[in-house]
Amino acid sequence: MNLLVLVGSTRPGSYNAQLADLAIADLPADVTVTRFDRLGELPFYEEHTDAAGGFPAIVDEFRATVSAADAILVVTPEYNGGMSALLKNALDIASRPRAKAPIAGKRVAVLAATAAPGGAQSARAGAVEALVRAQAQPILDTIGVSKAYETIVDGHLTDEALESEVRALVAQLVEAPVAAA
DSSP states (O other): OEEEEEESOOSTTOHHHHHHHHHTTTOOTTOEEEEOOOGGGSOOOOHHHHHTTOSOHHHHHHHHHHHHOSEEEEEEOEETTEEOHHHHHHHHHHTOSGGGOTTTTOEEEEEEEOSSTTTTHHHHHHHHHHHHHTTOEEOSOOEEESSHHHHEETTEESOHHHHHHHHHHHHHHHHSOOOOO
């Protein structure tokens, strides 16, 4: 099982990066984790540029990484009621070209951390909607962490029940049957 982790924040030590780290900390030995930490290097998706073959090599590298994944863990902050632009752009790139979209059929789990109350509900809902439209297979149950500045401390959640929920969701993701590509 190859699990791809996509974090929609490039800030060093971000709450979402910490959430991703704790979510994958206790995975079974047969799960290989690949983390694509270069979302900020991807150009904004433009269909005409893609059709003309005008994107830099990192786009092909990203698509190949998504294609090689059996499942994907998406972790996003919430900005103005939506997922991060970095993550949305990455999902747009992974959803094209439609006939050969590398994200199509991939199982995906969505987590989010935010300093605000509400657990980034809008960002999580938006991510699931974008994933459905991209023909991925998102797990509809998502988990959000509110008040991350006090809930995520030294790479752990201060709420043990919430930490158990996060790990259970990721376990569900990696234990589920892999869809045929």
